[in-house]
Amino acid sequence: MSLSIVIDRTANLAIYQQIAGQIREEIGSGRLPPGSRLPTVRQMAEQLSVTRLTVQNAYTELQSHGWVESTVGRGTFVGKDIQLAPHLAAAGQPLTPAAVIGDILHFGQAPGVRSLAHASPDLSLFPADEFWAHLANLRAVADTVVGYGPTQGDAMLRLALAEMLRDRDITATPGEILVTAGVTQALALVAQALAQPGDVVLVEQPTYIGFLHQLRTYGLQPMAVPLDAEGPRLDVLERLALQLRPRFFYTVPSYHNPTGLCMSLERRQHLLALAAKHGFLLVEDDIYAPLAYATPAPPPLKALDRAGVVIYATSLSKTLAPGLRLGCLVAPPAWQERFVPLRLAADLGSSLLLQRTLAHFLQEGGLRRHLRRVLPVYGARRDAMVQALEAHMPSGVTWTQPAGGFSCWLTLPRQPQLVDLRRLMLQQGWAVAPGETFLVQPSAHLHLRLSFGSLPPDAIRRGVQILGSLVRQQLSLPAEPYADGTDWMPLV
Amino acid sequence: MSLSIVIDRTANLAIYQQIAGQIREEIGSGRLPPGSRLPTVRQMAEQLSVTRLTVQNAYTELQSHGWVESTVGRGTFVGKDIQLAPHLAAAGQPLTPAAVIGDILHFGQAPGVRSLAHASPDLSLFPADEFWAHLANLRAVADTVVGYGPTQGDAMLRLALAEMLRDRDITATPGEILVTAGVTQALALVAQALAQPGDVVLVEQPTYIGFLHQLRTYGLQPMAVPLDAEGPRLDVLERLALQLRPRFFYTVPSYHNPTGLCMSLERRQHLLALAAKHGFLLVEDDIYAPLAYATPAPPPLKALDRAGVVIYATSLSKTLAPGLRLGCLVAPPAWQERFVPLRLAADLGSSLLLQRTLAHFLQEGGLRRHLRRVLPVYGARRDAMVQALEAHMPSGVTWTQPAGGFSCWLTLPRQPQLVDLRRLMLQQGWAVAPGETFLVQPSAHLHLRLSFGSLPPDAIRRGVQILGSLVRQQLSLPAEPYADGTDWMPLV
Numbered sequence: 005m006s007l008s009i010v011i012d013r014t015a016n017l018a019i020y021q022q023i024a025g026q027i028r029e030e031i032g033s034g035r036l037p038p039g040s041r042l043p044t045v046r047q048m049a050e051q052l053s054v055t056r057l058t059v060q061n062a063y064t065e066l067q068s069h070g071w072v073e074s075t076v077g078r079g080t081f082v083g084k085d086i087q088l089a090p091h092l093a094a095a096g097q098p099l100t101p102a103a104v105i106g107d108i109l110h111f112g113q114a115p116g117v118r119s120l121a122h123a124s125p126d127l128s129l130f131p132a133d134e135f136w137a138h139l140a141n142l143r144a145v146a147d148t149v150v151g152y153g154p155t156q157g158d159a160m161l162r163l164a165l166a167e168m169l170r171d172r173d174i175t176a177t178p179g180e181i182l183v184t185a186g187v188t189q190a191l192a193l194v195a196q197a198l199a200q201p202g203d204v205v206l207v208e209q210p211t212y213i214g215f216l217h218q219l220r221t222y223g224l225q226p227m228a229v230p231l232d233a234e235g236p237r238l239d240v241l242e243r244l245a246l247q248l249r250p251r252f253f254y255t256v257p258s259y260h261n262p263t264g265l266c267m268s269l270e271r272r273q274h275l276l277a278l279a280a281k282h283g284f285l286l287v288e289d290d291i292y293a294p295l296a297y298a299t300p301a302p303p304p305l306k307a308l309d310r311a312g313v314v315i316y317a318t319s320l321s322k323t324l325a326p327g328l329r330l331g332c333l334v335a336p337p338a339w340q341e342r343f344v345p346l347r348l349a350a351d352l353g354s355s356l357l358l359q360r361t362l363a364h365f366l367q368e369g370g371l372r373r374h375l376r377r378v379l380p381v382y383g384a385r386r387d388a389m390v391q392a393l394e395a396h397m398p399s400g401v402t403w404t405q406p407a408g409g410f411s412c413w414l415t416l417p418r419q420p421q422l423v424d425l426r427r428l429m430l431q432q433g434w435a436v437a438p439g440e441t442f443l444v445q446p447s448a449h450l451h452l453r454l455s456f457g458s459l460p461p462d463a464i465r466r467g468v469q470i471l472g473s474l475v476r477q478q479l480s481l482p483a484e485p486y487a488d489g490t491d492w493m494p495l496v
Numbered sequence: 497m498s499l500s501i502v503i504d505r506t507a508n509l510a511i512y513q514q515i516a517g518q519i520r521e522e523i524g525s526g527r528l529p530p531g532s533r534l535p536t537v538r539q540m541a542e543q544l545s546v547t548r549l550t551v552q553n554a555y556t557e558l559q560s561h562g563w564v565e566s567t568v569g570r571g572t573f574v575g576k577d578i579q580l581a582p583h584l585a586a587a588g589q590p591l592t593p594a595a596v597i598g599d600i601l602h603f604g605q606a607p608g609v610r611s612l613a614h615a616s617p618d619l620s621l622f623p624a625d626e627f628w629a630h631l632a633n634l635r636a637v638a639d640t641v642v643g644y645g646p647t648q649g650d651a652m653l654r655l656a657l658a659e660m661l662r663d664r665d666i667t668a669t670p671g672e673i674l675v676t677a678g679v680t681q682a683l684a685l686v687a688q689a690l691a692q693p694g695d696v697v698l699v700e701q702p703t704y705i706g707f708l709h710q711l712r713t714y715g716l717q718p719m720a721v722p723l724d725a726e727g728p729r730l731d732v733l734e735r736l737a738l739q740l741r742p743r744f745f746y747t748v749p750s751y752h753n754p755t756g757l758c759m760s761l762e763r764r765q766h767l768l769a770l771a772a773k774h775g776f777l778l779v780e781d782d783i784y785a786p787l788a789y790a791t792p793a794p795p796p797l798k799a800l801d802r803a804g805v806v807i808y809a810t811s812l813s814k815t816l817a818p819g820l821r822l823g824c825l826v827a828p829p830a831w832q833e834r835f836v837p838l839r840l841a842a843d844l845g846s847s848l849l850l851q852r853t854l855a856h857f858l859q860e861g862g863l864r865r866h867l868r869r870v871l872p873v874y875g876a877r878r879d880a881m882v883q884a885l886e887a888h889m890p891s892g893v894t895w896t897q898p899a900g901g902f903s904c905w906l907t908l909p910r911q912p913q914l915v916d917l918r919r920l921m922l923q924q925g926w927a928v929a930p931g932e933t934f935l936v937q938p939s940a941h942l943h944l945r946l947s948f949g950s951l952p953p954d955a956i957r958r959g960v961q962i963l964g965s966l967v968r969q970q971l972s973l974p975a976e977p978y979a980d981g982t983d984w985m986p987l988v
Contacts, residue, residue, distance in 0.1 A: 150627075
C-alpha cells in the first residue's frame with residue numbers, strides 16, 4: 005500500500021510526531037481502513053529518508069493509543085475496529101472502580117472515541133508557551149532541579165501555593181503545605197495516616213471514584229451520606245457519626261464530583277459544627293472550586309474552620325493540567341509530621357524540575373491569567389450540555405445543574421433495557437462514565453456521569469443527542485424479565 | 497550594609513538565580529558573616545532595578561537551603577551558624593530511618609556542609625543540554641504530555657526501558673514493566689502488594705535505609721541476613737526461611753548499598769535455588785549495577801531466574817539523576833495486576849512529560865553515552881576514598897572495597913568515645929551517614945556509610961582525613977563509663 009507522508013524538517017514538531025499525526029489523519033478519515041497493513045519500519049524509513057528509530061517511535065505512539073496493532077513477525081496493522089478500543093473487550097468484567105478509572109484514562113486518548121467520561125480540562129487550552137519558557141529557564145540550574153528535593157516539597161513552590169490558597173481565603177504557611185502528586189496522592193496519604201484498615205469513613209453518595217478505589221485498596225469501610233441540593237444530608241451524617249464513630253468525612257463541597265453541585269454556606273457551617281461536636285475530621289477536596297461559571301463558591305471549609313478539624317487537598321489537575329501530577333495537602337504541622345514520613349515511604353517526593361516550573365508559573369500570575377481565559381470556555385460547554393440534555397432526554401430522566409466544575413450527574417429509571425448504555429454508547433464511539441461505581445450504596449435508579457470540560461460545544465451536543473436517542477430507543481423496547489442485582493455491583 | 501551584586505540580563509541564568517548565587521558566594525567566602533542583615537526585599541529591588549518578586553525568589557532560594565533566615569518584621573539575616581544546618585538541632589533525637597534520610601537529603605544541598613552521606617550521582621555531570629533539548633521538543637505535543645497517562649507508564653518509555661534492561665541481560669516486554677517514581681516507589685508497592693502487616697521479610701544486614709523506613713511504615717517485620725564477601729550468608733537465610741516463612745528476601749546484589757559489595761555468580765545461583773525450594777520471592781534492587789568500575793557485575797538475579805521468583809526494580813536515580821523520579825518494577829503480567837491498581841491508588845501515575853523526555857533520551861543512546869563519560873570519574877573517586885582511608889584511618893578501623901556503586905562501609909570499634917562521630921564531623925562541616933540506621937540487628941561494632949559519588953577526589957580525601965583525625969583523637973581520649981544501649985537504637 006502507498007502512504008503519502010510529508011516531512012517538514014523546519015517544523016516545530018518532531019519528525020516521528022509528524023509521521024504519527026499524518027497516519028492518524030489517514031485512519032481517522034477512513035483512507036486507511038481498519039485491518040490494512042502499514043509499511044514495515046524499514047520500508048517507511050527508506051521511503052521518508054529518516055531513521056528506523058523515528059518510524060518505530062511513530063508506530064509506538066500510534067500503538068499506545070490503539071490506532072494500530074503490531075504483531076511480531078507479521079507487521080503493523082490499522083486497528084481492526086478502532087471504534088472499539090482495547091478496554092471495551094473487558095466491558096463484560098465487573099465494574100470495579102479501578103477498571104472504570106482505567107477505561108476513563110484510556111478513552112480520554114483513544115482513537116475513534118470522544119469522551120464524556122473523563123473530568124479533564126481541555127489540554128488544547130494549556131498555556132504551553134508560557135510553561136515551556138519556565139521549563140527552559142531552569143536549564144541554568146539543572147544541577148539543582150534534577151537532584152533530590154525535600155520530601156515536603158520545594159520551598160519556592162510551597163510559597164507559591166500558599167499565595168494560590170490565599171485566593172481561596174486560606175492562610176497557610178509553607179510549613180503547613182505538603183506538595184503531593186495530585187489530590188490522588190494527598191487522599192492516599194490521608195487514607196493511610198488517618199485511619200486503620202477496617203475503620204469506617206464517611207463519603208458522599210455519589211463520590212469521587214478514585215477515592216473509592218483508594219478506600220478499597222487501604223481496607224477502609226466507606227459509609228454513604230446522601231446529598232440534597234444544598235450538600236450532604238446532615239441528619240444522616242450525624243446519625244452515622246454517632247453510630248459508627250468514623251475517622252473522617254470526605255467531601256467535595258465546591259462543584260462536587262460527580263454531580264457539579266455546590267454546598268451552601270449554611271450547610272458548610274453546620275457541617276463544621278457537627279465535626280467539632282462529634283470529633284471526626286473533615287477531608288476537603290477543593291480541586292474544582294476555582295472552576296466557577298457564575299458566582300464564586302462559598303469559602304472552603306478550611307477557611308471557615310475554627311476548631312482545626314479540616315484537612316485540605318487541592319491540585320492543578322483541573323485548573324491547569326493533570327499531567328504535572330502536582331497538588332498539595334494542607335494541614336497543621338502536627339499532622340504533617342504524620343504525612344511527610346508516609347510520603348517519604350511512598351516515593352521520596354516530587355520532581356523538583358516540575359515543582360520549580362510550576363512555582364514560577366504561579367508566581368508570574370500564570371494560573372490567574374489562564375483561568376480568566378478558560379472559565380468562559382468551560383461555562384459555555386456547561387451550558388451546551390445542560391441545553392442538550394433538555395432538548396434530547398425523554399421525561400423520566402433527570403440531571404444536576406452544575407454551577408462549576410466539569411461534571412453533570414444523570415439519573416435514569418432503573419429499567420433492564422438501560423443496563424447497557426455505556427456499551428451502546430461506546431459502539432457509537434462515545435465514552436460515558438457508569439454511575440454505579442461512584443456509589444457506596446445501591447441506588448434505586450441508574451446513573452451516568454457526563455463531563456463537558458474537554459470537548460467543544462458541538463461535540464457535547466452531538467454526544468448528548470446520541471445518548472438521548474439511545475435512551476428513547478431503549479425505553480420503547482419491551483422489557484425483559486428483570487433480575488435484581490445483575491446489572492450493577494455494589495462496591496462494598 | 498552594602499552588597500555589590502551585578503546583574504547580567506543577557507546571561508542564560510534567571511536574575512533571581514544570579515542574585516542568590518552571588519549572595520551565596522559572599523556568605524561562603526566569609527565576606528557576609530553569619531548573623532549579618534541583608535537589605536530588605538524592597539531596598540534590594542530598588543538597588544538592582546528588578547521586581548520585588550525577583551528578590552523574594554532569590555531570598556527564598558537561599559532560605560530553603562539554609563543560607564539565610566527570615567523573620568517576619570525583623571528582616572533577613574545570614575544564617576547564624578551556617579555550618580550547623582537546621583537539622584543538626586535535631587541531632588539529639590532518636591536516629592530513625594526517616595530522620596536520617598531527611599538529614600541526608602538536606603545535607604546534600606545545605607550550605608557549609610560537604611556531604612559524604614548521600615549516595616547521589618554528581619549532578620554537575622548531568623547531560624543537561626541533551627536532556628533539555630528533548631524537553632523542548634515535547635512543546636510540540638504539549639496537549640498530550642500534560643494530560644493523564646496510563647498508570648502502568650508511557651508505552652514509549654516502557655519500550656525504551658525494555659531496551660535498557662537488555663543491557664542487563666533481562667528480556668522484558670512492555671507489559672511486564674511498570675514505570676515507578678524511582679526504586680523507592682517500586683519497593684513501596686512491593687511491600688504493600690507482597691506482604692501483610694505483621695509478615696516477616698528478610699533483608700541484608702546492613703541494607704538500604706529507605707527500605708527499612710518503608711517496612712516500618714507498612715508494618716512488616718524485617719529479619720537480618722548477614723553478608724560476607726560473596727554476598728548474603730545462605731546458611732542463615734535458609735534457617736530463617738524454614739523458621740519464619742518470609743514472604744520475600746530483599747537484596748541489592750550488585751554494588752550493594754551501603755557496602756558497595758557485589759554478590760558472586762555462584763551465590764546468586766544458590767540464592768535462586770533456595771528461593772525456589774522454600775517458596776519465597778526475591779526482590780532485587782539493581783539500581784547501582786551499571787556503576788561498575790572494573791569488571792561488570794554478574795548478571796542480575798532476574799536474568800538467571802528460571803523459576804519465576806524474582807521481582808526486579810531499578811531506576812535512573814544513580815545512573816542519571818534522582819530528581820526525575822523515574823524507575824521501574826519488572827514482573828510478569830500476573831504480578832502487575834496487583835501492582836498497577838496499587839499504583840493507581842497511590843498517585844494515578846507518573847508525569848507523561850518527564851516519562852516521554854526520558855524515553856527519547858534513552859532511545860537516542862543518551863544513557864550509554866553518559867555512563868561512558870561518568871564511570872571513569874566515579875571510579876577515580878572510589879579510588880580516592882579507598883586510598884584516603886588507607887592513609888588516614890588508625891588500625892582497628894576496617895572498610896569495604898566497593899567494586900562499583902557509590903558507597904563504602906566503615907566498621908569501627910564500639911568504644912563510647914566514638915559515639916558522636918556524626919555530630920563531630922558536622923561541626924567541621926562534613927556530613928556522614930550513621931551506620932546503625934542501616935541495620936536490623938544491633939552490631940558489635942560502630943559503622944558509618946561514606947559515599948563518594950558527588951564530591952571531587954580532593955574533597956573526598958579531605959573529608960576522610962578529617963574523619964581519620966577525629967577517630968584517632970577520640971580513641972586516645974580516656975574512655976568514659978559505657979552504658980549499653982544509650983548510643984544507638986535498634987530499628988525493630
